Amino acid sequence: MKKCKVGILGGAGYTGGELIRLLINHPFVEIGYIHSNSNAGNFVYEVHTDLLGDTDLKFVNATDESVDVVFLCLGHGESIKRVDSISKKVKVIDLSQDFRLNSEQSRPFVYGLPELNKEQIKKAHNVANPGCFATAIQLALLPLASENKLPKGIQINATTGSTGVGQRLSSSSHFTWRQNNASVYKPFEHQHLAEINKSLTFLQASFSADMLFIPQRGTFTRGIMACVTLTTSLSIEALKNTYAAYYRDHPFVHVSDKAIDLKQVVNTNKCVLYIEKYKEQLLIVSVIDNLLKGASGQAVQNMNLMFGFDEKAGLQLKASAF
Structure with a gap:
């Protein structure tokens, strides 16, 4: 099979680094260039030090049009500035939020959640790659929306690791502040709510977008655990059948019969779900790695679909486990 040649813009950050780690081991990929303004001329392993011995690629400050696809691993608001400089012959996968809602640009974007839009992808x-919180929460709710079973009054409590804010140091990512600490941020108004609402109303037009979302910062580096509660009269057996049927053809989403923990998915492209019912209250727990299924892993999954590769190619990763 002919290899896909890729370019990466913004290769020095967390998502760029994860993307490089995946692509240098991908059986159907050749990396054409890795762009970074601040690190041009440096070896990739000088920034992503774990890649010493794995690649001799260097960062560059120029791009070329000989690639088949470009991954944009730029900050929010930066991708929209750069996209028009990329030849329209080249496919684009954007990891920022710039095109998730505004798909009708000069280059129309498809929302890249495979469990929702696989055939369109x-x-x-x-x-446009989904947000990390958005991925975890949507995967918890899509099966119910597909059967018009989402009620009003959904409550979500989700905790993310420190890598969720990016590599640039901030007061809330500094070790001395984050360690042995916990905090709430952007309650009720997190930016990912808009894309979650858009997806759910696509499946269930009557959905009222009535969600109370409380994001939290956790004392760990990577991963998201989202706990979603809602009221339903459906039996636990019917719910399990609904979830199993919806995700039957989606290789990275798994429903567990036992309570789950975050380390089951850290360093993988999986989402693992657990559902439990108490009287009329349903609890749905969703765990993902925010840098993989919530970012770079999902981007590679989308590339695989766009180029007709096995959806799991380059993504059969080992969990940290302990």
Whole structure:
């Protein structure tokens, strides 16, 4: 099979580093260039030090049009500035929030959640990768929305690791503040709510977008645990059947019969779900790695679909486990 040649813009950050780690081991990929303004001329392993011995690629400050696809691992608001400089012959996968809602640009973007839009992604020329919180929460709720079973009054409590804020140091990511600490941020108004609402109303037009979302910062580096509660009269047996049926053809989402923990998914492209019912209250727990299924792993999954590769190619990763 002919290899896909890729370019990466913004390769020095967390998502860029994870993308490089995946792509240098991908059986159907050749990396054409890795762009970084601040690190041009440096070996990739000088920034991502774990890659010493794995690659001799260097960062560059120039791009070329000989690639088949470009991954944009730029900060929010930066991708929209750069996308028009990329040849329209080249496919684009954007990991920022710039095109998730505003898909009708000069280059139309498909929302890149495979468990929602797999067939559209296969035909897409440009894909907007979902947000990390948005991925975890949507995967918890899509099966219910697909059967018009979402009620009003959904409550979500989700905790993310420190890598969720990016590599640039901030007061809330500094070790001395984050360690042995916990905090709430952007309650009720997190930016990922808009894309979650858009997906859920696509499946269930009557959904009222009535969600109370409380994001939290955790004392760990990577991963998201989202706990979603809602009221339903459906039996636990019917719910389990609904979830199993919805995710039957989606290789990275698994429903567990036992209570789950975050380390089951850290360093993987999996989402693991657990559902439990108490009287009329349903609890749905969703765990993902925010840098993989919540970012770079999902971007590679989208690339696989866009180029007709095995959806799991380059993504059969080992969990940290302990």
